[in-house]
Amino acid sequence: xxxxxxxxxxxxxxxxxxxxxxxxxxxxxxxxxxxxxxxxxxxxxxxxxxxxxxxxxxxxxxxxxxxxxxxxxxxxxxxxxxxxxxxxxxxxxxxxxxxxxxxxxxxxxxxxxxxxxxxxxxxxxxxxxxxxxxxxxxxxxxxxxxxxxxxxxxxxxxxxxxxxxxxxxxxxxxxxxxxxxxxxxxxxxxxxxxxxxxxxxxxxxxxxxxxxxxxxxxxxxxxxxxxxxxxxxxxxxxxxxxxxxxxxxxxxxxxxxxxxxxxxxxxxxxxxxxxxxxxxxxxxxxxxxxxxxxxxxxxxxxxxxxx
Amino acid sequence: xxxxxxxxxxxxxxxxxxxxxxxxxxxxxxxxxxxxxxxxxxxxxxxxxxxxxxxxxxxxxxxxxxxxxxxxxxxxxxxxxxxxxxxxxxxxxxxxxxxxxxxxxxxxxxxxxxxxxxxxxxxxxxxxxxxxxxxxxxxxxxxxxxxxxxxxxxxxxxxxxxxxxxxxxxxxxxxxxxxxxxxxxxxxxxxxxxxxxxxxxxxxxxxxxxxxxxxxxxxxxxxxxxxxxxxxxxxxxxxxxxxxxxxxxxxxxxxxxxxxxxxxxxxxxxxxxxxxxxxxxxxxxxxxxxxxxxxxxxxxxxxxxxx
Numbered sequence: 001x002x003x004x005x006x007x008x009x010x011x012x013x014x015x016x017x018x019x020x021x022x023x024x025x026x027x028x029x030x031x032x033x034x035x036x037x038x039x040x041x042x043x044x045x046x047x048x049x050x051x052x053x054x055x056x057x058x059x060x061x062x063x064x065x066x067x068x069x070x071x072x073x074x075x076x077x078x079x080x081x082x083x084x085x086x087x088x089x090x091x092x093x094x095x096x097x098x099x100x101x102x103x104x105x106x107x108x109x110x111x112x113x114x115x116x117x118x119x120x121x122x123x124x125x126x127x128x129x130x131x132x133x134x135x136x137x138x139x140x141x142x143x144x145x146x147x148x149x150x151x152x153x154x155x156x157x158x159x160x161x162x163x164x165x166x167x168x169x170x171x172x173x174x175x176x177x178x179x180x181x182x183x184x185x186x187x188x189x190x191x192x193x194x195x196x197x198x199x200x201x202x203x204x205x206x207x208x209x210x211x212x213x214x215x216x217x218x219x220x221x222x223x224x225x226x227x228x229x230x231x232x233x234x235x236x237x238x239x240x241x242x243x244x245x246x247x248x249x250x251x252x253x254x255x256x257x258x259x260x261x262x263x264x265x266x267x268x269x270x271x272x273x274x275x276x277x278x279x280x281x282x283x284x285x286x287x288x289x290x291x292x293x294x295x296x297x298x299x300x301x302x303x304x305x306x307x
Numbered sequence: 308x309x310x311x312x313x314x315x316x317x318x319x320x321x322x323x324x325x326x327x328x329x330x331x332x333x334x335x336x337x338x339x340x341x342x343x344x345x346x347x348x349x350x351x352x353x354x355x356x357x358x359x360x361x362x363x364x365x366x367x368x369x370x371x372x373x374x375x376x377x378x379x380x381x382x383x384x385x386x387x388x389x390x391x392x393x394x395x396x397x398x399x400x401x402x403x404x405x406x407x408x409x410x411x412x413x414x415x416x417x418x419x420x421x422x423x424x425x426x427x428x429x430x431x432x433x434x435x436x437x438x439x440x441x442x443x444x445x446x447x448x449x450x451x452x453x454x455x456x457x458x459x460x461x462x463x464x465x466x467x468x469x470x471x472x473x474x475x476x477x478x479x480x481x482x483x484x485x486x487x488x489x490x491x492x493x494x495x496x497x498x499x500x501x502x503x504x505x506x507x508x509x510x511x512x513x514x515x516x517x518x519x520x521x522x523x524x525x526x527x528x529x530x531x532x533x534x535x536x537x538x539x540x541x542x543x544x545x546x547x548x549x550x551x552x553x554x555x556x557x558x559x560x561x562x563x564x565x566x567x568x569x570x571x572x573x574x575x576x577x578x579x580x581x582x583x584x585x586x587x588x589x590x591x592x593x594x595x596x597x598x599x600x601x602x603x604x605x606x607x608x609x610x611x612x613x614x
Contacts (some may be wrong), residue, residue: 020505021512097531136505150516152509160516191498197507197534198327198443202459205328205515206507209457209467212519221462227504 004109005212008102008303010087010294011142012170012257013096013263016223019201021144021151024164026093026172027300030143031086033102036144038078043067043103050085053099061096061218063105065127069104070277072123073114076256079107088292091174092258094139100127101143104221105303120144121157139258146302149259163211164299168252171275173280174262175237188228216252216268223253223266236260237289242280248274266298311416312341312567315409315610317394317601318401318449319477319564323530324510331455333400333445333479334378334607338393340369340409342417345385348421350374350410357392360406368403369410372434376411378436379430380421386414395599396486398481401446405610407434408450412610425549427451446565453609455518470518475559476580480587481569482544483597495535503533523559523575530560530573544596549587556583573605 010031010267017024031050038044041169043066045057057063060103062081079170081103087095104123108115121140127134141159148164151157209215233239236256242263250272251265251277265272277295284291316337322329338357345351350373352364364370369388377386393404408604411430415422428447435442448466449457455471458464513529516522540546543563551572553561557579558572572587574580584602591598 018508018512019501032310097433134502150509150512151514152474152506152528154506154509158528160513160525162516188501190501192501192504194326194495194497194534195441195498197499197504199459199461200504201507201511202328202457202461204512205325205457206465206467208461208512208515209469209519212516218467218569221459221465 001037002110004032004106005034005306006102006303007032007306008098008143009300010098011139012172013094013138014256014258016225016253016255017200017207019072019227020138022136024148024298025146025300025302026294027296029294030277031102032084033106034082035106035155036080038080040078041076042078044080046080049083053085053089055152059130061127061130062099062111063289064130065100065124066103066107067176068126069107069123092260092262092304094143096131097128097139097143101140101303109305117144118159125157125304135209143300147299166299168266168298169270169300170264170266170296171273171277172262172264172294173242173284174292177261188231192227199230200226220252225255229255231262232256236263238287239263242283245279245283246276249279251276308344309417310341310343313337313409313413313610313614314613315405316607317405317449318446319479319492320401320445321565323532323560323562324507324514325444326534327445327460328458331605332449332453332607332609333500333601334603336601338405338409339391340413341389343414345387347385348359348383349385350377351387354389358395360396362414366437368434368437369406369438372407372431373414375433376414376430379462399567399569401450403438403490404435404446406452407431407449408610416612422449425466432464448550450610454606472521473606474508474575475573475605476577477571477573477603478580478584478607479569479571479593479601480549481599484568499534507533527559532562536562539567540565545590545594546570549590552586553583554592556586558583
């Protein structure tokens with residue numbers, strides 16, 4: 001029996017100025033996917049632990065993704081997937097993407113890497129698309145590539161790894177309530193003003209330029225979301241309070257990850273990041289809102305094999 | 308009598324993926340503005356040559372811009388402006404912006420530079436805004452700063468000079484018909500799909516990244532306009548034919564400058580640019596469409612003093 005075991009990270013998507021197109025991996029928080037050869041053809045689900053996920057292989061993101069890749073390669077071998085599901089579904093930090101990516105990455109490994117990394121994304125997306133029919137690939141690309149990624153969803157999921165300054169950290173708070181991505185997406189406006197679009201174009205352009213030139217002042221000014229944040233803040237506990245505190249404590253931004261309810265700050269220097277995390281933790285504790293919180297470098301590894 | 312004479316360049320705006328936010332100066336094609344002290348307070352118009360422009364100082368972009376700056380500085384001296392108007396109004400290559408920028412730049416010079424460059428933009432915009440109430444600042448910023456610029460119209464006209472690779476040239480064709488910017492803007496959709504917006508975000512982000520990394524393949528893929536080009540092509544002579552020829556001759560893009568009717572290609576290497584200009588010139592000649600055409604490095608100087 002052959003076996004490949006991988007760690008596939010959670011991720012922040014919709015990074016402020018990059019609705020559906022910018023994301024980054026979270027260090028140390030992710031699903032563990034173990035793929036083994038099996039005596040029945042196709043992809044099967046084995047041991048599922050942690051948060052509850054579908055045990056029917058036709059509805060599980062990991063098995064759907066892996067099966068689509070197996071079909072493409074026209075391989076009739078059998079595999080079984082064990083999943084340690086550590087990322088809460090509906091948390092807004094790429095729970096389904098992590099499982100999909102982990103499954104296709106492990107399958108590619110066990111098969112001797114017949115596909116390149118950029119080819120894996122469309123199969124991982126087959127898993128992602130069962131939770132939301134119009135899912136963008138920012139979480140999948142983040143979990144697969146690691147670091148800060150730009151994805152062009154419209155040109156065959158073209159991914160660009162962006163420079164992520166070493167001393168930028170993300171502080172993430174996840175209020176423990178579940179938001180369905182598909183429902184949250186249906187609350188968004190179908191159309192936006194052309195002026196607002198142009199505004200958002202200048203913000204993302206400034207952000208990409210600031211990253212390439214480590215211009216933190218421009219970065220701070222550019223990390224703005226005129227498109228969807230205002231539609232979602234009301235459903236997110238403590239958003240306004242946490243945002244005010246975050247910005248008062250020299251963060252570069254505070255915004256919603258994915259469809260929420262997780263929110264994140266980006267902040268320069270690890271000590272400031274630790275401090276900010278503690279301060280916002282305290283706000284959640286005092287407000288009696290249950291939560292998880294994470295601290296991660298902006299540049300964190302994507303999916304990788306573990307022993 | 309003191310006198311300052313400046314050359315203020317034409318410019319290409321709406322650079323493909325950067326609707327209202329990206330522009331660049333055109334080398335060697337521009338207005339010549341001469342500002343002299345005068346014995347009556349305020350800004351006056353003197354000798355106007357070349358293309359016809361308003362001779363009432365309340366309706367001339369140059370005098371309106373200069374007067375707004377004089378008012379801000381609370382200066383009661385008198386100045387007279389001579390304009391050699393070389394850029395055809397309504398050509399889509401920043402005719403009014405060139406005059407506005409030339410006037411405020413010359414005024415700042417003659418006054419001993421009381422204002423910094425970034426402060427001049429809002430006064431130049433006072434001139435620009437008489438032709439269109441919602442004019443963006445991409446032409447003004449290009450003429451003022453030179454090179455390839457990114458402007459955030461919504462945050463106080465914040466301008467970022469982008470890297471412009473030395474070996475990229477622009478080939479510009481201007482069919483000799485006039486299009487009013489205000490009318491052309493009213494034909495645009497007020498709203499765009501959120502998906503289209505997100506698509507355009509990925510293109511401009513890729514473009515800015517490609518510039519910073521001289522990644523010409525990504526540049527070629529990113530120089531796309533999903534927002535307005537399709538609304539305007541029908542009113543532009545030879546657009547589809549010229550675009551096909553441009554792309555067949557290894558240009559990075561072919562799109563509309565400003566509101567049109569001028570169109571431009573970006574292309575790597577001067578010899579290829581010269582060749583492309585000749586080929587498209589021939590198409591215009593054979594089709595009996597009167598035109599002007601220009602060749603310019605992407606990185607060209609902005610407004611500057613001449614003797």
